[in-house]
Structure formats: structure tokens, C-alpha cells
Amino acid sequence: MIEKSEYLERIKKLAVLMRDSGLEGILLTAESNIDYFSGFRHHAPWTLFARPFFQVISADGQSAQLAHTFLEPEMRRTSAVSDVRTFAHSGDAPVDQLRSIMAELGIKKGKLGMELGYEQRLGINILDFRRLEAELNDLQIMDASTLLWSLRMIKSPAEIEMMRKSAAVTAAAFKACFAAAKPGMSEIEVCRKAADTMILEGAERPGFILVTSGIENYHVLSGKPTERKLVAGDMLWIDMGAVVNGYWSDFCRAAYFGKPNSILEDSQKMILDVNRAMIDATRPGQPVSKVAEAATGAFRRLRINVDLGKGRVGHGMGLMSTEPPHVALYEEAVCEEGLAFTIEPRITNQNGVFNCEELLVVTKTGVEVLTTSPRNITYIN
Numbered sequence: 001m002i003e004k005s006e007y008l009e010r011i012k013k014l015a016v017l018m019r020d021s022g023l024e025g026i027l028l029t030a031e032s033n034i035d036y037f038s039g040f041r042h043h044a045p046w047t048l049f050a051r052p053f054f055q056v057i058s059a060d061g062q063s064a065q066l067a068h069t070f071l072e073p074e075m076r077r078t079s080a081v082s083d084v085r086t087f088a089h090s091g092d093a094p095v096d097q098l099r100s101i102m103a104e105l106g107i108k109k110g111k112l113g114m115e116l117g118y119e120q121r122l123g124i125n126i127l128d129f130r131r132l133e134a135e136l137n138d139l140q141i142m143d144a145s146t147l148l149w150s151l152r153m154i155k156s157p158a159e160i161e162m163m164r165k166s167a168a169v170t171a172a173a174f175k176a177c178f179a180a181a182k183p184g185m186s187e188i189e190v191c192r193k194a195a196d197t198m199i200l201e202g203a204e205r206p207g208f209i210l211v212t213s214g215i216e217n218y219h220v221l222s223g224k225p226t227e228r229k230l231v232a233g234d235m236l237w238i239d240m241g242a243v244v245n246g247y248w249s250d251f252c253r254a255a256y257f258g259k260p261n262s263i264l265e266d267s268q269k270m271i272l273d274v275n276r277a278m279i280d281a282t283r284p285g286q287p288v289s290k291v292a293e294a295a296t297g298a299f300r301r302l303r304i305n306v307d308l309g310k311g312r313v314g315h316g317m318g319l320m321s322t323e324p325p326h327v328a329l330y331e332e333a334v335c336e337e338g339l340a341f342t343i344e345p346r347i348t349n350q351n352g353v354f355n356c357e358e359l360l361v362v363t364k365t366g367v368e369v370l371t372t373s374p375r376n377i378t379y380i381n
Helices: 004-021 031-038 072-078 096-103 126-135 145-152 158-179 187-200 263-282 288-301
Strands: 024-029 056-058 061-068 086-089 110-114 139-143 207-213 235-244 250-257 323-326 338-343 348-351 350-355 359-363 367-369 378-380
Touching: 004 024, 004 031, 004 056, 004 145, 024 031, 024 096, 024 145, 031 056, 031 061, 031 145, 061 072, 061 096, 072 086, 086 096, 096 126, 096 367, 126 359, 139 207, 145 323, 158 235, 158 250, 158 338, 158 359, 187 207, 187 235, 235 350, 250 350, 263 288, 263 338, 263 350, 263 359
Parallel strands: 024 110, 061 086, 110 139, 250 378
Antiparallel strands: 024 056, 056 061, 207 235, 235 250, 338 359, 348 350, 359 367
């Protein structure tokens, strides 16, 4: 678990960034941001909008939280922020209380940061936001996404350990579900084994499980498990991740119902060659775009026509299943110690999905691959 002192240090760092940016304070409404700056994690993430909750952080480093009375006991028990206020009604955001709290913390005039921009979402509805804007008429609401991501993108040793555990749990799930898979089983049955294993291995919950199987479905890369029965000649491709203390992993592996053959082996080797080029390009001080360039270069050497354009071949990871940075040719972020992201170059054709996603973290001198599952195709006879 992450120590209380780490959350308080994050608040201090954000306060410095606020002062440098001319912000008087920041109002947080998104679950992942409040988790990051306090340690309070909602019991039903992203699924319950009747009782919003908030965290106010001032430019001098003060912080207070506001939550429905139902959430108060758990917030007091888990949050590093000791100043917890409550409201009793469900539905509308308690705008009057928020204004009062901000005034107490000295946030009365000037600029107020909120989650308005890049890969951020407000935890209140647009009508409540408009009421907030109207009532905070002495404060100009600005986008704080750059400040928030500048801290969240770089993982601490404690965060990396949570992601390492998540990757290990997910690896155990792959091992268990591929060992259990047999022709005649449905996708749902196989994926249920994966989900059960995640819980048994210590996950807070399964994050997601995507699956595709059969020649008619290899293009469906975001599909949920179905009742489709697995048969000889199918590739079973699964992309999944467990959540451990709020932190995600995300990677994919494949099994084939039949004997090894050169077509599958050659395609898998090619994608692993692209992966290796991307891992080798991940070094502190190098732009993340160089990792994407390494993928395009490797595909070119293999004479595979892949045009990334505005697409990506990986993404950041942390308290959300996808975060900045994008592993893309247009990405401006630079690799530095603690930056965590996936790499997922892919070849999809009538033979299957050849995509062996990995989760990387930049170290002081290079890179660590957090995912440890075997990279070869698992053959099931």
C-alpha cells in the first residue's frame, strides 16, 4: 500500500506547480485524481454518479475533501487528507459548500484549475459545472490537465510495485485459463477461469477481459467473451488486466487449438522482433515518439506495411487502464525514470491476432519489462 506521506507529498508538489502556473487552487472531481492525491478509492468506480465527491487543493498546499455522508467513514479511514466535510443529499453537486470550502482555503479570486482538458473527465454533470461557474464569479476556471498529468505520468516506486503485482496476477490468470481451455469450451468459460484466478491471486477486481477467437472474429479486438464454442484450428487471443490497490496492468497473449505450425510461429516471431526494437528504443532522455519510430522501422525491415499515422502502438498505465503518454509518432513526452507504458504492435490476419503486449517502466539506466508471461503461442491439443 502507498504510505500517507506519499499522498501528502503529491499535494505539496501540485501546490508548487499551481503557484508557478498562477493558479489559486484546483478542484478535483474525477475519481482517479482524488485517489492519486488522497488515497480514497470509490467502491464502485465509474458506475455511480448520484453522490459526487470532491477534493480542493490550494496553492499553499492546504487540502479538504467533500463527500456524501455515505462515503464519509471510508474516506476518513483511507484518505491521507484529514479535513473531510460532508453533505446529505443525492443528485446535485453541493455548490454552496464547495464555494465555502474554497473561501476557507483562501481560493477566492483569480484562477481555479479543474479537469477540463487532455484525457480528463469531470465527475459532475455539465449543469452542475455551469452552476459552479456562475457562483464562483470571482474565479476563472482553467484547465489543469497538464499539471495533473505531469505528476501522475511519473510513477513512484510504490506505484510501480502495485503495477508489478497487477502484472503478476494477470500472468497467473493467463496461465490458469490457457491450462484449463479445451475444445468445446466457450469463451465465457475460459475467461471466467481467468477472472476467478485474478481474485484468488489477490486482485482487488478484474479490470477487463477482451477476447476473440475464430477466423470470422479476428478483427474484433475489443470484444467481450461470448458463448462461442472453441474448436480445433481456432486462435484464442485474450487481452486483460487485473486491478491491484487501484493500479492496472494490461497485456495480451494467445493460444491455438492445434499443433504448432510455421505460419503461426513466423508471424509471432515477427511481432516479437518489433517488440524488441521498441524495448531497445526505450531509454531515459529519449522521446516516447522514438519508441513508435522503432516500431515503424521494424515493420519496414520485415516488409510489413504498417502506417501509424495518428494511431498509437501503446499507452500509459496507472490508476486508469489507459493514460498518457501515447506511444505514437506525435507524442511529445520524454522517457524519464518512472514513466510506465505498454507497447502493443499488432499483425491481424486470417491466421489470428499476433500481438504480445508488454508493460514497461523506464528506469534510471534503461527499462524494466513488468510483464512476465511467456511470449510464445500456447498450443492446446
